[in-house]
Amino acid sequence: GIQVEQSPPDLILQEGANSTLRCNFSDSVNNLQWFHQNPWGQLINLFYIPSGTKQNGRLSATTVATERYSLLYISSSQTTDSGVYFCAVNTGTASKLTFGTGTRLQVTL
Amino acid sequence: DTGVSQNPRHKITKRGQNVTFRCDPISEHNRLYWYRQTLGQGPEFLTYFQNEAQLEKSRLLSDRFSAERPKGSFSTLEIQRTEQGDSAMYLCASSRRVGIDETQYFGPGTRLLVL
Numbered sequence: 001g002i003q004v005e006q007s008p009p010d011l012i013l014q015e016g017a018n019s020t021l022r023c024n025f026s027d028s029v030n031n032l033q034w035f036h037q038n039p040w041g042q043l044i045n046l047f048y049i050p051s052g053t054k055q056n057g058r059l060s061a062t063t064v065a066t067e068r069y070s071l072l073y074i075s076s077s078q079t080t081d082s083g084v085y086f087c088a089v090n091t092g093t094a095s096k097l098t099f100g101t102g103t104r105l106q107v108t109l
Numbered sequence: 110d111t112g113v114s115q116n117p118r119h120k121i122t123k124r125g126q127n128v129t130f131r132c133d134p135i136s137e138h139n140r141l142y143w144y145r146q147t148l149g150q151g152p153e154f155l156t157y158f159q160n161e162a163q164l165e166k167s168r169l170l171s172d173r174f175s176a177e178r179p180k181g182s183f184s185t186l187e188i189q190r191t192e193q194g195d196s197a198m199y200l201c202a203s204s205r206r207v208g209i210d211e212t213q214y215f216g217p218g219t220r221l222l223v224l
Binding site: 031033035040041042043045048050086088095096097098099100101102 | 140142144146151152153154157159164165167198200202204209210211212213214215217218220
């Protein structure tokens with residue numbers, strides 16, 4: 001099956017700093033989503049982005065499907081950005097999502 | 110949309126007991142998914158429904174697990190003869206294709222602890 005790897009695995013930032021999270025995948029994908037999992041376990045949709053670039057406030061994402069990677073940019077980070085960030089993909093005719101290994105982000109004051 | 114809801118939010122049970130979880134998807138979403146997440150890992154796919162038909166099951170879904178989606182609305186996931194290894198967060202998601210967009214929306218999860 002498809003392999004999805006994220007880097008870095010852990011990241012500690014001071015409030016106000018910017019960061020880039022990376023997601024590499026091993027095969028062509030139909031769907032790519034970025035999620036933020038908050039400390040209570042809720043998976044919050046950030047982007048549906050199988051290709052191209054999208055922006056939502058302080059967050060933006062870019063997927064280069066031909067090179068099999070996606071980037072999530074967080075600017076002016078806030079303590080509420082803390083949590084685990086997952087990318088997830090599906091391939092071919094499958095609807096199920098395969099999740100990456102996650103990036104654990106901690107934003108400190 | 111009121112979002113995906115799951116009940117109960119937490120469940121503590123003794124090994125060998127049966128448990129049942131419920132998921133109510135976003136209305137008009139025809140696809141419903143169950144995932145399981147253990148500590149420190151990403152969610153893993155368990156099973157998937159399109160309307161009332163169960164179209165795919167993971168190898169993770171042993172014979173002790175059964176899922177239903179009668180009438181294509183809410184879904185239940187039952188675990189029989191629970192084992193300590195079943196302790197995990199059980200997540201439900203739903204989706205509906207709109208053009209090329211098929212975003213999956215997740216519920217808050219049911220956290221299961223088997224003693």
